Amino acid sequence: MSKVRTRFAPSPTGFLHIGSLRTVVFDYLLAKREQGKFILRIEDTDQKRQVKGAVKNLIEILDWLGIKFDEGPGVGGKYGPYIQTERLDIYKKYIEKLVEKGEAYYCFCSENRLKRLREAQIAKKQAPRYDNHCRSLSKEEVEAKIKKGEKFVIRQKMPLDGKTEVFDELRGKIEFDNKELEDQILMKTNQIPTYQFASVVDDHLMKISDVIRGAEWISSFPKNILLYKAFGWQPPRFIHIPLTMSPKGGKLSKRDGDTAVEDYKNKGYLPEALINFSALLGWHPKDNREVFLLEELVKEFSLKGMGISSAVFDIKKLKWLNGEHIRRKSLEDFHNLVLPYYKEFKNNFNFLEISRVLQKRTEILSEIPEMIKFFNILPKYDINLFENKKMKTDKQISLEALKKSISVLENIKDWNEETIKEKLLNLVKEIGCKNGQALWPIRIALSGKQFTPGGAIEIAFILGKKECIQRIKIGIKKLGLM
């Protein structure tokens, strides 16, 4: 039985961020690589930033992604509860231990005092930091103040000098001057712990073996380690993964467009692509493979392949990967996926055939309605479309090809792709032109579009004989009026 236990510990402040997805993926991969457990824990210690329904949302999107957690809200587990506000009594017990040990202390400083202190320090060009004002209050003083009903927080007592050494699995040793460390707040006035305290207690109690989190946490890393030391606990391994950046610079944010996994889902990105892309942003396999399913990633994943510098989120590569994963699906699976996009169709087409054609060239699902609209209604189009330099077709050849194709198509009794292809290629021979010269104008007449999924024959088959002939006649009429 593997000892590896990782957790994803989001605060429920909205949708799952595309950058957080990467943390989820690596958490999952590291755990599953060793047949370990992946845990979901909700860090809702900030009451102000709660968003209703966020937890439900999060669980739903993880489910959509196909990332299952072994313990967490809803599924339970022996280290629960997995929602921090349901663990308040636990934190209380542990904070008292710390105070008893003299590793933490009551602080009665008002927010006002702290604000003034900060302002004064900034004015003097000093680093804003708590001045340890309440650090040496006697037990009696503390008790008296509590009795009077004075509000308090509990702070961690940091060493005043020396250095604290921490170890990141990716970067190695990092050293911090203890002077830089502030006596941080562990328990807020409202008796709810801060992230710094709750996450350490929970990681320990839940036997987390590897903490994977964003690199923005490196600065508080020494404080975390000092907390473990204060408790006398063995810290887990820490892996700080580099941040995902906007192409414009800085953290990926709302201003860069879509930041929620939800947004990508709605735009027609596949979970497979999103996961694959996230993994590749910061991790590299031994060989040069790029396209992976989650199970394949689990097999290939290793900490050795992890990078340490921040990575820019490049949507073009995501799109490409999405196309790759679309192509890798079975036709049945793909068909089921795109079924909803056919709703607006009144005509009864061979939708499976449309799916087959679509699967070859779709990048993101949301493009589909625009791609296939022409099946329903022939759009207005410019007759210059009939001219194409590369194909060496012009309006003259087009007109001839269209005219002659009518009788050819009319004579087809068994309307299938094989026959249509055979007959049309015969026509090409008869005219004595290149395939493209005749088939280009037919495709234009049938679709009214320069770019279509599938070629003339595929479109003809889907459209049906009657509709084809009608559309070709429209084309002839347009060309005839030149």
Added chain:
RNA sequence: GGCCCUAUCGUCUAGUGGUUAGGACAUCAGGUUUUCAUCCUGAAAACAGGGGUUCAAUUCCCCUUGGGGCUACCA
């Protein structure tokens, strides 16, 4: 400002004390198949700068510069 992290093509990255510095996306140019696409072939494209160490540094060390993070009774 202080502290910390980081630095290979535009982007994601591989790599090594001696390499023609490799791959992928994107871009461009050809080609095939019934068009675009798919597919194939090819091109252009990078070791931030300066000092060391060394016979030899893209690789190791230092500095500079650039990028980023943290600096809350937010996570």
